[in-house]
Amino acid sequence: MSKPNIFVVDDEPDMVKGLVLVLREIGEVGTAPTAEEALEYIKRNPVDVLVTDVRMPGIGGISLLEKVKEFRPKIEVIVLTAYGSIESAIDAMKKGAYHYVTKPFNNDELLIVVQRALQDKRLHEELEYLREKVNKAHVFESIIGRDWKMQEIFETIKKVAPSKVPILIQGESGTGKELIARAIHQHSPRSKNRFLGINTAALPENLLEAELFGYKKGAFTGADYDKKGLLVQATQGTFFLDEIGSMSLAFQSKLLRVIQEMEVIPVGATEPLKIDVRFISATHTDLEKAVKDGAFREDLYYRLNVVRINVPPLRERKEDIPMLAGHFLEKWAEGEDKKGLTTGALRRLMEYDWPGNVRELENVIQRAMLVAEGVDIQPSDILLRQEPLPWLVEAEGYSSATYDKAKEEVFRHFQREYFTNLLKRCNGNITLAAEKSGITRTALHRIIKKLNLSEEVLTMRDSLPQATTK
Missing domain, CATH: 1.10.8.60 (Helicase, Ruva Protein; domain 3)
Incomplete structure (x- = not known):
């Protein structure tokens, strides 16, 4: 294993010599007398740990730290200070320094700090590598999932993508059905051609037919030109039919013919146009039940459902x-x-x-x-829907209250919850809370008094860390 690269910056030659003598035990050591020279070196060469004095002519150590972190954020920086100033050390730590060492330094202490910095850097790199490896295993195209059900879906996509068979993706709204359809297309021989789709529930039937099959000029009012349908435009590609459970039986018959014959007749035309598309369908409804209920054609169901992918809800x-x-x-x-x-x-x-x-x-x-x-x-x-507010459920007599009384109670609880949370975030600072809420300081004082929040505000202020004097 190659030695780590340590770089020392200090304007005192004797200090640099001492640092090199100590640090060359654990790595290759480079040096520079100024921050400007150090920056030029670091831009061109790998550096694991940078050891820099705080006070130097020109660019100081803290400014050097900030500049290095801009383009090499993974370099660990250790600052040296001859002044024993905790303020400058804390400032450096806030700006990304790994640690600080005071001059004159103890050799063993310096070695321990630099070794720890190197170990932590190596650990972070290993964790990043492992995280990237894990993410690659659990991300397929833009679909994320380490759950075994999702892993099975990834394997199914790989198996079915090379073929032309129709696929039915079943799952609740928001589960990522279209992402799965796109992943199948991307891994298929058709990936260089178009992926087009339509939500069949989003359009009235006459517009759906015109969009899918196209139309001839004059076929209906507003048809001022010939238009190719989406299925013709998707030839040699993939077509995604979303929410197929919403189609009428009459339109299902037309779609069945298209899939069987691989041709479409534009609205207003008499001659069919050949198409070559792979159909991927999706639905959030139970199509098997729809078939039993007579709401979905059985023959179309079997045409579309050659391979089915069930997407689990979150x-x-x-x-x-x-x-x-x-x-x-x-x-x-x-x-x-x-x-x-x-x-x-x-x-x-x-x-x-x-x-x-x-x-x-x-x-x-x-x-x-x-x-x-x-x-x-x-x-x-984290604001979530469908969460019953406990004060609505538990409020005595709430269900039997008049509308105005219930509304007043709801608003009172809303005010208390809103302003309590706001004041907590502002650490009891009335001026800041008023500014954030968009109301005047006087109005906020009135609300605090009305809701009996005065003691809570004082508690918030008292809980703040007190400044210490030296």
Whole structure:
């Protein structure tokens, strides 16, 4: 194994010599007398640990630390200070330094700090490698899932993608059925051609027919030109029929003929046009039941259901929630403003049943990132639907109250919950809370008095860490 690369920056030649003598026991050591020279070296060469003096002519050690972290964030930086100033050391740590050592330094102490920095850097690199390896195993195209049901789906996609057989994807809304359809297309011989689709529930039947099959000029009012249908446009590609359970029996008959003959007749035309598409269908309804009830043609069902993929709802694969949440946090991060999840926030996500599935989780994460005040998302930032408010359920006489009385009670509880949480986030600072809520300081004082929150505000202020004097 090659030796780690350590780089020393100090404007005192004797100090540099001493540092090199100590540190060459554990790595290859490079040196520079100024931060400017160090920056030029680091831009061109690998460095694992940077040891720099705090005070130097020109660019100081803390400025060097900030500049290095901009383009080499994984370099561990240790700062040296001859002044024993805890303030400068803390400032350096806040800006990303690994640790600090005071001058004159003890050789053993310096070695221990640098060795720990190297060990931690190596550990982070190994964890990153393992995380990347795990993610590759649990991400298929843009579908994320380590749950065994999702792993089975990944294997099915690989098996069926090379063929032309129709596929039926069944699952609740928001489970990612279209993502699976796109993954099948991407792994098929048709991947260089078009993937087109339509939600059959989103259009009235006459428009659906015109979109799918195309039309001739003059076929109906507004048909001012010939238009190719989506099925013709998708020739040699894949066509995705979403929500097929919503089609009428009459339209099902037309679609059955298209699949059997592989040809379409545009609206207003008499001659069919040949097509060559692979059909992938999706539904959130129970098509077998629809067939039994006479709402879906049995022959069309068997045509579409040559291979079926059942997508589990998110509540049945909760172990995927942390990975999915992490993915959405990265996806919606603005620049460097990346947020994490506290343990409590993650627990809240894990305890919820997700009726809207992955789509709802993404929406909740996106909203939480907007409302979160700090670096990490807190449980109070996770806003979920379908959660009964305990004060509505438990309020004595609530169900028998008049509408106005019930509304007044609901609003009072809303105010208390809203302003209590707001004041907590502002550490009892009335001015800041008023600014964030968009009301005047005087109005907020009145609300605090009305809701009897004065003692809570004082408690919040008292709980703040007190400044110490030396």
